[in-house]
Structure formats: C-alpha cells, structure tokens
Amino acid sequence: MKSYMRILILGVLFVFSLVSFSIVSSAAKKTLEVWAPGGKIWEDTYQEFQRTHPDIELKFVPLTGGFDERKQKLLSAVAGGVPPDVMWVDRFEVSQWAAFDALTPLNKYIPKYKLSPSQYIRQTWDEAIFPWDNQLYALPWQTDNRIIFWNKDIFKEVGVNPDKFPITWEEQLEVNKKLTKFDDKGNVTRIGFAVVEGLGANGSEWVLGWANGGEYMTARSTKVTLNHPKLVETLDWLVKMTDVSGGVEKAAAFKGTWGIEVQAPFFVGKIAAMINGNWTFENIARYAPNLNFGVSPIYRRDVYLKEKKLVPITFSGGHAFAIPKGAKNPEDAFEFIRWITGINGTRAYRNASIAFSKSMNRPWAPIIFAYQAANKESLEALAEQPVTQAIKDGVKLSFDLMAYTRFRDRSPAALLMQREFLGHARDEALYHKKTPKQALDDATRTIQAELDRLLDEWEKRTGKKLR
Amino acid sequence: MTKFKRNKEEIITAYIIILPWLLGLSIFIVGPIISSLMFSFMDYSIVLPPKFIGLGNYKRMFLNDPLFWKSLYNTLYMTVIGVPLNIVLALSVALLLNQKLKGEALFRTIFYLPSVVPQVAISLLWMWILNPQVGLINYLLSLFGIKGPMWLASEQWAKPAFIIMGLWGIGGNMVIFLAGLQNVPQHLYDAAIVDGANIWQRFRYVTFPMLSPTIFFLLVMGIIGTLQIFTQAYIMTAGGPMDATLFYVYHLFNKAFRDFHMGYASAMAWFLFIIIFIATIINLKLAPKWVYYESE
Structure with a gap:
C-alpha cells in the first residue's frame, strides 16, 4: 500500500514539473500563438512567415468546425484570459467582438508600420472599424462579392436574349416566369432567377436593398432602419419573384433535390440565373468548364430609374485578422497580421494555392484579397492559367466591382440583424404570413431593442455618448 | 490504535x-x-465582467421575448405529442417482437439498428426521406393517391416531421420494453388464462401493470430528453421555417453563443430546469395511481 502511495505522489510531482517546465520554457522564447484556418495552403503560408521571421516562434492552432464552434472556442479563450495572440475572424463580426471589448484597437500601430487605408480596398478596411468608437480592430485579409450569373443555353431555349441580362425589376420578373419550369405534378424543376439566399442565391437580399436605395442602419449604427420604404419595396419584389415558383414551400422542396460540386443546381440547369458569389468562377472552372454562362453586375435601381444610368453595386464580406484583448505578444501579433494581409503574405498564399490546385490537378482562380496590390498580381497569375476566357473575364469583372461594393452595417447586433432579417422577417413575408412592411417593422423593433440595450451598456461603460 | x-x-x-x-x-x-x-441574475456577455441586474433576465424572458414563448411552445408540442407516441409505438413493436417466432433476433436487430446511428447522420438521411419532391415518404403517400405535405418546408408540418423522424429511433425504448416483458412471470398469464381472460384482458391486467415501472421510467426520461431537443433543428431547419422548429435549447444557444447573452441564456436554462423539475415531480406524484411495483 505504501509503495502504491509513493508512486502516486511521484506521478503527481512529475506532472507538475512537466507543466512548470513548459511554462518556464515558453516564457523564455518569443512565441506567437495564431488561431487560424488550417490545411495545406494555409500551412505553407505560415511556413513562409516562419522562414522570413526566424526570431518569432510561430505556434499555429488550426481552427476547426463551423462558424458557431469557432466562435465558442475564441470566446472561451478570451473570457478565460488565455487568448491567442492572433485570431482569424469574420469581418462582419468584428464590431460585435469590439463592442464587448474582446479585441485590441490597432490604430496605434498604423503610423509605426506606415500603413494606410488606401493600400487596402477601402470598404474592407472600413468594415474592420467599430463605428461607435471609430477604432480599427482588425486588418482585412480577403473579400468577395456578388454578381448575376446566367445560363445562356437555357435563355436561348426559352427565347430570351442570352447576351444581355434584363435590367428592370419588371423585366426580371417576366424573365423569371419564362425560365421557371414545372413538371406535370406541379413540382418546380427549374428556378428562373434565384434572388433569395438559401434558395439558390447568396447575399442577394442585402445587395438588392442597397441597389434600390435602401439603408439598413444609420451611419454610426445606432438606429435600425430595416423598415426603410425602399427595403420594404425590395422585399415585396422578392416575394413576387418567389411566388413565381408557386411559393416558397415549393422552392424549398425543390432545393432538397439539389446536389453539390458537379451536381450543383446552376451547373445542371436547375437554376437558370442567380445572384451569387465570385467564388462561383472557380467552381465553374472546376465542375462545369463547358458551361455557357454570362455574368453581369447588379445595377443601382434608384439611379437607373432617375437617370437611366447603369451604376453597378455589389456586396462584400470576408475575413480579417485581429489581436484579442490580453494577447501576450501584441507586437509580433501585429507584424504577423500586417504580413499576412500584405503583399508578401498574400503572395505566399496565392503561390501555395496555385501549387495546391496544380498538385490536385484542378483549375485555379484567384480569391479577392483586401490588399489592393495583391489583386493585380492575382490577375497576372490568372492570365497564365489554363481556364477559359469567359472565366478570366468574369474574374476581372468581379475584381473591378470592388470599387462599388458595400458591406453589411457594422454593429454588435449584426448577427441578430442577419437572423432577424433573413431568418425571420424575410421568411414571414415569403410565406405570406405578414406583409413585407409588417415583417420588417417587427424585425426593426426587435433589433432596435437589442441595439438599445447594447448601446446603454456601452455608453455607461465607456462614458461616451452616441445618442 | x-x-x-x-x-x-x-x-x-x-x-x-x-x-x-x-x-x-x-x-x-x-x-x-x-x-x-x-x-442568471446578471448581465453577462462572457468577455466583460458580469453585472448584477436582479430579476432582469427573467423579466425580459417572460415579458419582452416573443421567441421565448414560441420556442417553449414548440418544445412542449414535441414533448406532449412525441413522447407518448414514441412509447406507445415502442411498446407495440416490443409486444410483437416478444412472440416466439422464427427470426425474432433478426427483427429485433432491424428495429434496433436506427438507434446506433448518430443523430447527425439521421438528420442528413431524413432530409432526403422527408423531401417533398423526391423523398420516400411522399412517394409512398402518392401510391395511395395522397399528396404529401411540404414537411420541413412547411410551418405546420415541420414539427410533425420531426416527431415521425423520432419514431424511427424507438429501438432503444423497444429493447427496454423487451427486457421488461421478459420479467413478466409466465404463471400470471397461466392463471389469467385459467380465469378465462382474453388477449386484451391479459394485456390490460397482467402485462400493463407489470410493465408500468418500465413505462414510467421511459416516460420520465422521454420528457426530460425531449424538452432538451436541439440537434435535429440545428442541422435540418436552423429553427425554421418561421421559427416552427425553434426549440427552447436552440433559442438558448442563439442567445448564449451567437448574441453573447450568457446571463439571459443561464436564466433560460434555469427556467428549463424548473419545468423539467416540475414535470418530474408531477410524474412521481401521479405514479402511485398507475405504476405497480411487485414488491409492494
């Protein structure tokens, strides 16, 4: 019995010494803990950082799981006082993290590193600023946007001009009716023009609202204006567009038959036209290289109705790198996020992604970086890729559209706004449970109540007044 | 010493x-x-230090959060309809499989199999089965000339769809019933037959009382489990359409991890605990009226 006790005590001592040893040794070296995506491309990029920064010991922890899971992990680390030095965040959530004081403001580093907002796509930089205190909380890494894609063969088949996408809402509704197809039992077999997120489109509601002259919030995000008359009008049109397929339930039932990759609905003719993300280009190159498709920007409806002028508009999201509050090594952390979002980091990432695609025998098309100069290099790299001219032109168009892009309003209630708008108010209107006006009025009240609570708390804590 | x-x-x-x-x-x-x-008595956003607000969270829950009531309704709907249905079906199948038949082991295995499939896989599978256009259920209904509902895409049918899906997993309860049935002594049946009891009377006066502790156990566990239903809605419907499958724990999850209202979510959790607690007390109080323990 006694020897058993001795072994136990020795064991406990051994574990303790291991722990204390690792604490001491980690304090002696300058480590940088980064929580960011994993995989071959990213790991190659981190390796390049490590190679060019031998004095920093990069400790990379891959973020796994979905959006919710990643958020929980970061949240518990920050709350527990053991945050990483760098974390990868959805840019649209930066304001929520900032409002809860979970991130380090980066403004003081800007002059030291001679950074300027003009080096980045302006909107992506602005999206990383928390509008209540006007501080920058992250450096933008990548972005995206939304455009109209259509299948020219289907357009020809139903007798619609395949070379020009209709511009007005009335024309688009007509074309949608012409393109939408049913079987003899009344089931939808093709959606004409997908404009509802989750039913074939992506990010469409946001951009269509702006295109119509609507605003979702006031400039400093203190007031919700989701029931803006122009947004009500937009939702009303979305309902009409959805009713073309016999109502939202039928469209949702049809969606259940869709596949992915080569079976994606747009590639197999289950969707004739759609508003979707620029990542579609790489997917076309990879899964449907022979697709006869056209692309067009979404145009500002308000400007067109007034001046008959075509001004594009699009919607961008994307990711950023931030430094959590309480990070132990903020100086190196900033060097890391500056490097990885800058010309060298994006170059390393691009090279790694080209090499990876090549090793997998896949076509490659670039993502859009937030760093302006990086995108020029991306287009040069694309020119040498064996993809069709249509893909190259489309990618070029999506890059050019960044000048016209907008982002979702930044606020700590951004996620609630997304849920209330797309998961709630929009559905109530699509299901004809409420009129678009009622639905948006109700959602506006709910979000405003939450925003007021957050504002009260924030004003009290910081001593600043916004209202 | x-x-x-x-x-x-x-x-x-x-x-x-x-x-x-x-x-x-x-x-x-x-x-x-x-x-x-x-x-639950604090305003706590996880990252910021908590602040005491008394009953603020509870007040907001009862007075200012329509989704709270909606999610509570959805959850009680699942419990009140789903749990008894599950028990009745599991018991019926168990009675059938308790017959001394050729291949009974095979049948038992088949009925139990779905219970070993992870919830996530079940959810993904059932999204296909429930698909209104190409799904198995509506196809079978169409053979009888019935036009099946829109299931998960419909506000009215989404919850029933989840209940039907839950019935696929009766295997676990069935096995417990089978074990219970093995424990009903044969001599009671023999005595009942001698007294001229028919098959229904034998079930009503022998099987049911002898199984009542098992039913009671499954009822209590079923209620507790169903009040915490989450995974299916998270994977299959994201709470929709129009909050028809926004269950209590899903709403709690949204509040805690998506909106950072950990205090509010804690209050919700404690209210759920109280509901489960009361439901269990009621069950325990009612038990002596219908649950029969042989040792008594």
Missing part, C-alpha cells in the same frame, strides 16, 4: 483514487451549475 491508523491511510488512499472523478465533478459540473445560477 494500529487498526485506526490503517483505516485512516485507507481513507486517504480512497480519496486519492477517486480524486480525479471528484475534481471533475466539482470543477466541470457543480461549479458551472452554481455559476450559471449566479449568472
């Missing part, structure tokens, strides 16, 4: 041996339970 010393040493050793479990229990279970009770 020496004996006492040895005892003391044994006690210490025992504590050291159970220490990992004891630490685990107090740090990961008792600790969070106590702190969640405290947080």
